[in-house]
Amino acid sequence: MSFYREQDKHYVAVDCIVFGFNEDGLKLLLIKRQMDPFKNHWSLMGGFVKESESIDDAAKRITLSLTGLEQVYLEQLYTFGDINRDPGGRIISVAYYALIKINDSFQEILENNGAHWISVNNIPPLIFDHEQMVDTALNKIRKRCRTQPIGFELLPEKFTIPQLQLLYEAILMHPLDKRNFRKKILEMNLLDKLNEKDRSSSKKGAFYYRFNPEKYKDFTLQGFSFEV
Amino acid sequence: MSFYREQDKHYVAVDCIVFGFNEDGLKLLLIKRQMDPFKNHWSLMGGFVKESESIDDAAKRITLSLTGLEQVYLEQLYTFGDINRDPGGRIISVAYYALIKINDSFQEILENNGAHWISVNNIPPLIFDHEQMVDTALNKIRKRCRTQPIGFELLPEKFTIPQLQLLYEAILMHPLDKRNFRKKILEMNLLDKLNEKDRSSSKKGAFYYRFNPEKYKDFTLQGFSFEV
DNA sequence: ACAAAAGTGTTGTGCGTACACCCATGC
DNA sequence: GCATGGGTGTACGCACAACACTTTTGT
Numbered sequence: 001m002s003f004y005r006e007q008d009k010h011y012v013a014v015d016c017i018v019f020g021f022n023e024d025g026l027k028l029l030l031i032k033r034q035m036d037p038f039k040n041h042w043s044l045m046g047g048f049v050k051e052s053e054s055i056d057d058a059a060k061r062i063t064l065s066l067t068g069l070e071q072v073y074l075e076q077l078y079t080f081g082d083i084n085r086d087p088g089g090r091i092i093s094v095a096y097y098a099l100i101k102i103n104d105s106f107q108e109i110l111e112n113n114g115a116h117w118i119s120v121n122n123i124p125p126l127i128f129d130h131e132q133m134v135d136t137a138l139n140k141i142r143k144r145c146r147t148q149p150i151g152f153e154l155l156p157e158k159f160t161i162p163q164l165q166l167l168y169e170a171i172l173m174h175p176l177d178k179r180n181f182r183k184k185i186l187e188m189n190l191l192d193k194l195n196e197k198d199r200s201s202s203k204k205g206a207f208y209y210r211f212n213p214e215k216y217k218d219f220t221l222q223g224f225s226f227e228v
Numbered sequence: 229m230s231f232y233r234e235q236d237k238h239y240v241a242v243d244c245i246v247f248g249f250n251e252d253g254l255k256l257l258l259i260k261r262q263m264d265p266f267k268n269h270w271s272l273m274g275g276f277v278k279e280s281e282s283i284d285d286a287a288k289r290i291t292l293s294l295t296g297l298e299q300v301y302l303e304q305l306y307t308f309g310d311i312n313r314d315p316g317g318r319i320i321s322v323a324y325y326a327l328i329k330i331n332d333s334f335q336e337i338l339e340n341n342g343a344h345w346i347s348v349n350n351i352p353p354l355i356f357d358h359e360q361m362v363d364t365a366l367n368k369i370r371k372r373c374r375t376q377p378i379g380f381e382l383l384p385e386k387f388t389i390p391q392l393q394l395l396y397e398a399i400l401m402h403p404l405d406k407r408n409f410r411k412k413i414l415e416m417n418l419l420d421k422l423n424e425k426d427r428s429s430s431k432k433g434a435f436y437y438r439f440n441p442e443k444y445k446d447f448t449l450q451g452f453s454f455e456v
Numbered sequence: 457a458c459a460a461a462a463g464t465g466t467t468g469t470g471c472g473t474a475c476a477c478c479c480a481t482g483c
Numbered sequence: 484g485c486a487t488g489g490g491t492g493t494a495c496g497c498a499c500a501a502c503a504c505t506t507t508t509g510t
Binding site: 003004007008009010011012035048049050051052053054055056058076078079081082083088089090091092094 | 231232235236237238239240263276277278279280281282283284286304306307309310311316317318319320322
């Protein structure tokens with residue numbers, strides 16, 4: 001055991017790339033940093049890992065404090081460990097990405113944290129290596145959305161097929177054929193059609209769907225191939 | 229800056245999952261641990277990250293000390309951060325996997341380190357969460373070998389198509405059709421055929437190939453789809 | 457009546473998959 | 484001459500990709 005005590009110890013942080021989606025496209029939750037170095041610069045939400053918590057728990061704690069949400073899709077992304085990545089000190093950062101459903105209920109918490117939804121197409125300069133973290137996260141979800149139903153973490157409970165297609169187009173950054181998209185997604189039997197229409201975006205109205213929890217879970221475990 | 233100083237610090241380790249391949253199949257480099265806790269139990273090679281080095285550099289240093297090899301394919305896998313993963317203390321471990329070409333030149337170094345090549349089909353119980361690390365790494369290279377030419381990191385400079393196929397079969401753990409395999413791999417133009425045969429495993433002999441460095445690099449960057 | 461978005465089928469093509477026989481050589 | 488592994492070609496089916504018109508309804 002004494003061998004352990006001779007070793008260097010490090011500050012370990014968690015940084016969270018939080019994605020959301022609404023009618024304006026794919027969004028990222030960014031904050032104005034409240035401390036030096038780089039006070040008032042745009043930054044990802046982060047925090048230090050405590051002795052008494054696992055890294056996963058630290059990531060949960062940090063997203064909870066930022067959004068007030070207990071249950072979010074959260075996944076470890078990559079660990080950034082260059083010596084000088086933070087000019088304020090040698091800090092190892094484990095990046096996580098989160099997918100959350102944007103709604104009004106927690107906008108107040110976000111504002112209190114100085115957090116804002118920023119379009120992924122218009123990301124301002126970020127501190128440290130946070131831009132690299134965002135790029136890594138975007139690449140990850142682009143791959144992931146082809147094999148796992150992560151898209152649905154970002155939509156409200158009830159959503160329409162055109163909405164879902166817009167989400168995929170925003171993630172993949174290219175247009176999809178709506179016939180092929182609808183066919184592919186429906187024949188997975190992942191969605192349950194509701195007897196209700198969303199008329200907010202057209203006169204005809206689009207039927208609402210919601211995902212089937214069992215099928216959803218199956219696909220989360222087994223994956224699928226979504227070559228749209 | 230003073231805010232940083234109030235934070236907890238952690239031991240951070242790197243553990244390396246080192247893969248090799250020879251005529252007996254896919255192998256893993258394991259060591260008999262030389263210190264407590266779990267002295268003499270099977271373990272991955274690991275070490276602590278120093279204040280003065282990046283995590284990547286720590287991984288390089290550790291694989292170098294284990295194998296004596298300067299240039300190995302090394303990639304970060306995942307960071308394991310449960311509080312009690314190591315009963316000897318709270319240690320965060322960043323796992324890396326390495327792919328190396330087995331040859332005689334460094335067997336002596338391996339022996340000095342108490343390291344042994346163990347078939348992935350016959351892995352003994354490992355300390356801590358090292359079995360989970362190995363599983364994660366195996367899943368990673370199974371996915372990876374379908375989109376990136378990582379297989380070639382594991383073969384000697386000159387190799388035959390049947391050898392390459394055996395490697396893929398070992399990684400994917402199922403047999404492949406040799407006609408389809410050969411067709412697919414050759415029409416990538418990734419391999420250069422040599423005017424020389426390997427007669428060690430058959431009377432007819434199999435032509436040697438080596439990979440084309442430019443094509444290899446292209447595929448490393450752009451990926452391919454290897455749906456064998 | 458017209459604008460605007462939702463919804464619907466078919467066809468071609470390329471790719472993966474399955475499959476059986478000849479070749480070269482050492483013994 | 485025979486045993487052993489190396490090497491070769493084809494036919495089928497499926498899934499992706501491309502494509503245009505009708506429906507609904509609010510204004």
